[in-house]
Amino acid sequence: MSLKVLGISDLQVSKTPGDVLITYSLGSCIGLTVYDPVAKVGGMVHYMLPLSKIAPEKAKAKPGMFADTGVPLLLTKVLELGGAKDRLIVKAAGGSQLMDQNKVFNIGERNYLVLRKLLWKNNILIKAEDVGGNYSRTLRLEIDTGYTTIKTREGESEL
Amino acid sequence: MSIEDKIIEKISSFPTLPTMASKLMGLLNDAEISASEIGRVIQYDPALTANLLKAANSVYLGQSRTVDSLSEAFFRLGTKWVYQMSVSSLIYSNLNRPVSGYELSGEALWRHSVAVAQMSDILCEQLKIRDAGIIFTAGLLHDIGKMILGEFVSESFDDIQAIVINEKIPFEEAEKRVIGVDHAEVGGMTAERWNFPPAIVETIRWHHQPEKAAVQSETIDIVHVADATCLIQGFGIGSDGIQYKLNNDSVDRLNITSKILEQAASELVTVLEDIDMMTSDIPAAEAVGRL
Numbered sequence: 351m352s353l354k355v356l357g358i359s360d361l362q363v364s365k366t367p368g369d370v371l372i373t374y375s376l377g378s379c380i381g382l383t384v385y386d387p388v389a390k391v392g393g394m395v396h397y398m399l400p401l402s403k404i405a406p407e408k409a410k411a412k413p414g415m416f417a418d419t420g421v422p423l424l425l426t427k428v429l430e431l432g433g434a435k436d437r438l439i440v441k442a443a444g445g446s447q448l449m450d451q452n453k454v455f456n457i458g459e460r461n462y463l464v465l466r467k468l469l470w471k472n473n474i475l476i477k478a479e480d481v482g483g484n485y486s487r488t489l490r491l492e493i494d495t496g497y498t499t500i501k502t503r504e505g506e507s508e509l
Numbered sequence: 510m511s512i513e514d515k516i517i518e519k520i521s522s523f524p525t526l527p528t529m530a531s532k533l534m535g536l537l538n539d540a541e542i543s544a545s546e547i548g549r550v551i552q553y554d555p556a557l558t559a560n561l562l563k564a565a566n567s568v569y570l571g572q573s574r575t576v577d578s579l580s581e582a583f584f585r586l587g588t589k590w591v592y593q594m595s596v597s598s599l600i601y602s603n604l605n606r607p608v609s610g611y612e613l614s615g616e617a618l619w620r621h622s623v624a625v626a627q628m629s630d631i632l633c634e635q636l637k638i639r640d641a642g643i644i645f646t647a648g649l650l651h652d653i654g655k656m657i658l659g660e661f662v663s664e665s666f667d668d669i670q671a672i673v674i675n676e677k678i679p680f681e682e683a684e685k686r687v688i689g690v691d692h693a694e695v696g697g698m699t700a701e702r703w704n705f706p707p708a709i710v711e712t713i714r715w716h717h718q719p720e721k722a723a724v725q726s727e728t729i730d731i732v733h734v735a736d737a738t739c740l741i742q743g744f745g746i747g748s749d750g751i752q753y754k755l756n757n758d759s760v761d762r763l764n765i766t767s768k769i770l771e772q773a774a775s776e777l778v779t780v781l782e783d784i785d786m787m788t789s790d791i792p793a794a795e796a797v798g799r800l
Contacts, residue, residue: 358743359778362771375743386568398742404768405775406661415775448741449679450754457741457774486743494575503670503750 354394356381361414363393363427376444378458380481381489383441384424385496392493393428395420399457400464417464419453425472439444440474441509443489443500445481446494449489458482478509513689519657520695526703529554530599533592534705544583544591551595552579560598561591568760592642593630594784597623599651601729608655610662611747618656620781622649622746627780628735631773636763638727640708647712648732650705654713655747661688666748673752679716680749687759695719719759730759734770742774744781 354362356373364371371394372379378398385392395414402409402416413419429435442465445458462481469476480487480500487500489509500509510518532550551557558579563583565582583591595641613621626648633641655662662669665687672683681691697714712729715722716736719729733756740751750788 375740375746375747377743379743399771399775404771408779412778415778418791431719446741446751448737448751448753448755449677452755452757452760454760454770455737455741455755456772457767484752486746492575503748 352393356394358396358398358414358436359396359415359420361393361420361424361427363391363424363431364493365389365391365431370490371493374488375471376489377443377446377462377488378444380444380458380461381487382421382465383439383489383491383503384428385439385491385498386388386437387427387439387496388427389432390493390496391428391431391433392496393424393431394489394492395424396489397421397461397499408455409460417451417468418460421465421468423474425474434474435472435474438474439477439496440469441498442476442479442481443487443509446483446485446487449484480509516657516661516690518693520698520702523657523699523702527599529557530596531703533596533599542739544580544588547588547592547595548579548583550661550724556598557598558593561586561594564594593626595744596646597626600649606656608747609665610659610661610664611655611749613655613747615664617683617745617747618652619745621739622652624739624744624777624781625651625732625735626741627784628773628777629731631776631780632731632735632763632765632769634766635769635773636731636765640728643706643708644712644728644731645678647709647716647728648735650696650700650709651713651716651732652692652696654692654694656697657679658684658689658690658692658695660689660694679717679754680752691717697750710777717753719756725762727763730763732760734765738774740779742777744777 352369354369354371356362360369360392381395381396383394397416397417397420400417402419409416409419413423445462446459485502490499498509499506521741523792534602536546540795559776561582562576565585576585608618626645629644629648630641635642669683672686673680681693684691693714693716700710708728711722716732722729738753745767
C-alpha cells in the first residue's frame with residue numbers, strides 16, 4: 351500500500367493499484383473523491399475556497415485551492431486516466447463550521463453550494479456525502495477498490 | 510494538592526523563554542527594527558545563524574552567488590522574514606514536543622502556531638494595522654497554555670468533550686468547567702511569568718473570548734480571527750478540533766469581509782509553502798519541527 355497524502359489545496363489522481371489517497375483535517379474545506387470502478391482510476395482534491403475570482407493568480411499556480419478550478423480539473427484528470435463520465439462515483443466530505451459563526455465565515459457552506467452547482471451543471475450526482483457540523487474529518491480513497499472512508503472523532507466508517 | 514495548585518506549580522517549573530528570544534522580542538518595542546539590531550542579538554546563536562544562511566542560499570531563491578554573512582542573508586531574505594523566522598525558531602527550539610490531551614504532535618502545534626502568526630501578519634497588512642510585530646508574536650504564542658494544560662486535559666478529556674457535545678459550548682469553556690482553568694488562562698499566566706508586554710499577555714489570555722478582555726484591542730481581535738481561520742481551514746488541528754466560537758464583534762470591529770478573509774486564507778497557503786520550501790533543505794530545522 352502506498353499512502354499519498356494530500357495537503358490543503360492539493361489535487362491528485364491515480365490508477366496504480368495499492369495507492370491510497372488520504373487527506374487530513376478537513377474543516378470548512380471540502381475533500382472530493384472521484385472514482386471509476388471499471389477503469390479503477392480515481393482522484394481527490396482538498397479545496398479550500400469556493401471561487402477563484404478572489405485570487406486568479408493563486409488559482410493558476412494551485413487550481414486545487416478553489417472549487418471552481420479544482421473540481422473541473424479533477425474530473426478532467428480522472429477522464430484522461432481512462433475514467434468514463436457515466437461511471438464516475440463522486441463523494442464529498444467537509445464543509446464544517448465554527449460555533450456561532452457569521453456570514454463572513456460561512457466558507458464551509460459556500461464551498462458546498464458551489465460544488466453542488468458545478469456537479470449539477472456537469473450532470474453528475476453526489477453518491478455519498480458527509481458535510482457540515484463543527485468537527486474535522488479525514489477522507490481516504492483506495493484506488494484498487496474505490497473503498498472510501500471518513501474518519502471523525504467518533505471513529506471511522508465507510509462513506 | 511488541588512488541581513489549581515498543580516497547574517500553578519507546572520507553570521512555575523515550565524522552561525523560561527530562551528534569553529535570546531526575550532532579547533529579540535524586546536526589540537519589538539522599537540518602532541522600526543533594524544537588521545543590524547537583530548544581527549547583534551542572533552549572531553551568538555550558531556544554529557540559528559546557520560539556518561538563516563541556508564535559507565538565504567536555498568534553491569527557492571534561485572540565485573547563484575553564495576551568501577556567507579548574516580548581513581547579506583538579511584538583505585536577501587528581508588528583515589521582517591529574518592525576524593519572524595528567528596523568533597519562531599528560538600521560541601520553539603525548546604518547546605517543540607508532543608502535547609498530550611489535545612493529541613497534538615510537536616509538529617502540529619508548531620504548524621498551527623506558525624500559521625496563526627502568519628495569518629495575523631497577513632491580516633495586519635491587508636487591514637493596514639501597525640504593531641504587526643507584537644501581533645505576530647502573540648499569534649505565535651497564543652496556544653502556549655496547551656503545553657502545560659495538556660496532561661490535565663488528557664485525564665479529563667471525556668468529561669470535557671461530553672459537556673461540549675451536550676451543552677453545545679466551546680471547548681475552552683468546558684475545559685474551565687472541568688479543570689478550573691482553560692488553556693488561554695494558563696497561557697496568559699505563563700506569558701506573564703515570562704515578563705511579556707501586557708498586550709501579548711492579554712491577547713493570549715483572551716484569544717478565544719475577546720469580549721471578556723478589560724480593554725478591547727486590535728491585537729486580540731486579529732489573533733482571535735486568525736486563530737479561528739486557521740482552525741476552520743485545518744492548519745494543525747488537535748482533539749479539541751474546531752469546537753470554538755467566533756466572536757462576531759471582532760470581525761465587525763476589524764471590518765473583515767468575505768473577500769478579505771478568503772484572500773488572506775489563499776495568501777496563507779502560499780506563505781506556508783514558501784516557508785516549507787525555504788527550510789526544507791535545512792537539517793537543523795528538523796530539530797525545531799519543520800517550519
